[in-house]
Amino acid sequence: MASPVWHPYAHLLTQQDAPKVVGGKGPRFVLEDGEALLDATCSWWCMIHGYAHPRLVAAIKEQADTLCHVMLGGLTHDPADRLARELVRVTPPGLEHVFFSDSGSVGMEVAMKMAVQYHHLCDKPGKHRMLSLMKAYHGDTSGCMAVCDPEEGMHSLFSGYLPRHHFAPAPTAPYDAAPDAVEQDLAALRKVLEQHHHEIAALLMEPLLQAAGGLNMTSPLYLKGARELCDEFDVLLVFDEVATGFGRTGKLFAADHAEVTPDIMVLSKGLTGGYLGHAATLATGRVHDAFIGSTPQHAFMHGPTFMGNPLACRVALESLAVFEEENYLEKIARLNRVLYEELLEDPALRGHPRVRDVRVLGATAVIEANDAADLKGVAAFARARGVWLRPFGRWLYTMPAYITSREEMRSITQTMKAWFA
Template identity: 80%
Template structure:
């Protein structure tokens, strides 16, 4: 047995017998964070994709201080406060038209739990109690709580250990047509989705999907046409459409929301990560009038029985307001377009990388790029090696990716991609 680590912190996704002491972060600024050792690392993942403004952004830090001097927290049960009300109005403004109602929670996983419960109760209130299962896609990842684990990919996902504990839901094949696919190429994906809905729609409350970018399940990048087709199929089969935009929301795919690429409004949308610029945990589950109004009634069952303690936290709401203001005032969509240009030039158009024997595919969408390898072993040691080059990279299985902060300048973006390529081309 290895000697105990110096810290009692139990780290996520860690093998306790073999893990080493985690580097201690003591500060950060812009796209970099600093370790206690004195190292400064360029963060290629913006801390699991949420620190879209980078570290120590002065406006976000000031917002925390200002709000802390007024109100740090109060329960949202039976009460409200100005940051929660203002943020709800702003989210209704910027999200696809028709998402007019906002339910807060404290993390993306919980936001998805809210969406799933909302969908099931919606059908219950309409007298369709048999519709209590969720339809998800292979390659999906929706979070680590129990309900979310049950709708993550059951074969390649990380939750197979809990299969006996989790409820069983139907799955549709992951779409395969890429972002720029022609309609004919998307048709087979939609036919596969139709086939599953035809068999299971009588028991399915909602179709859940990460639109355009299936993130932790392998960074699968798909077509806006699939979103449009899924919208039509859900309407045909009386199934709600839920977009998990925890990772894709706030610019990651090149538009404010992935749904915007397809001009589609889901019945329910979940936001987190970039919602607060990553500075505090917070989530929002938005619903259309159609969903919300089903809960208007006289019976006890019409109340939506969910209420996280920290939902609508004033600090988080105030941060989210400031984050959105910075995003819009400083033209972050323009910044993302420039990041996309660099990612395409340095990775997607690199012929030598594309033909490397370890590389299966290179993909770019918005401010996201991934080098998919054939085997997990092809990336063994890449994190330590990148750290020696001054870059923080943390692959997911066979996928070496970057989702940088949007304030990352071109020279730093090129530094990140050069390190990613050098892992393969150095040998």
């Protein structure tokens, strides 16, 4: 009998039986027949410590013996209080208040509602729409779908159902672009703000790395310019660091590359090292303090059942401790060097007729093919070589666990290159 599990992003007519995972250790997971696969995507970019990390497993077990869950409505507990303080400590200065939720998509929904209510409380109720970027992806819930790329994104089928927001062109200047090149991107952003700022509550942005929209890598100067434009036009700046947070771009947060502080920042994925679903939406005092007042409208009306779950908070605390104590930023730098040497500096790959571009940032690399058909069959090809790759569209990418060794990283990159050979 086929499994009743309905898998995500699957075409039901053509999908094959999914391999069953029974365990894992380090950067590999193990299938029921004993086959071990090196996970090049660390389970949608969240298992940054790999599988069965002893400290994270022990933290969950220890917390389970004490308190598995209690609602955060009218109550609190030590893991939530400690995690909030730690997140305030490590995020850019000025982010001083933490609202927990249970997934990255919900964390972004929180950010959008927070921005709209902020302007309402500041007597600007007309500022109730979002400004997003083309090539953006912010999640699969309704509010998030409405701020994903409406043309090339995966949610165009739902366009008639979704609210309408504004979009600016995706920045095109790469990470190391000269200021002049970035100015063209900022001029396009300015144009949209000049036309629509009176109804825009917030600019939403995946800083430096637009992940599921095609792994587009952009300049820190764009973040600086966007911060200045948001201040000029009284628009809140929201950084969606669900994918980029906790080291993925080479610094703890993508915002750190530009030394800017957004008004709101959303974290998930690596927050718990991938061991439990959890998210955090952080806000500055400016945003938070607007909610201090005596009217019913001053209460922020959002409250996911599992927000601040003690198990998730406890494992997130352990994840951050491991990250800092074991100097993960240096581990990421070593992985980055391998990615540069193996992919970015390979002339045969960059000159390949089926390759449109090769990009590397932090512990992320992508080979962009000319056409999605150029990647048909690559997952089975990689699996035969002991590597789990899951491309999307025309993008063959790796976002590995940070504990991946140099040799294992080369095994991944050589598999990616071998496909094009």
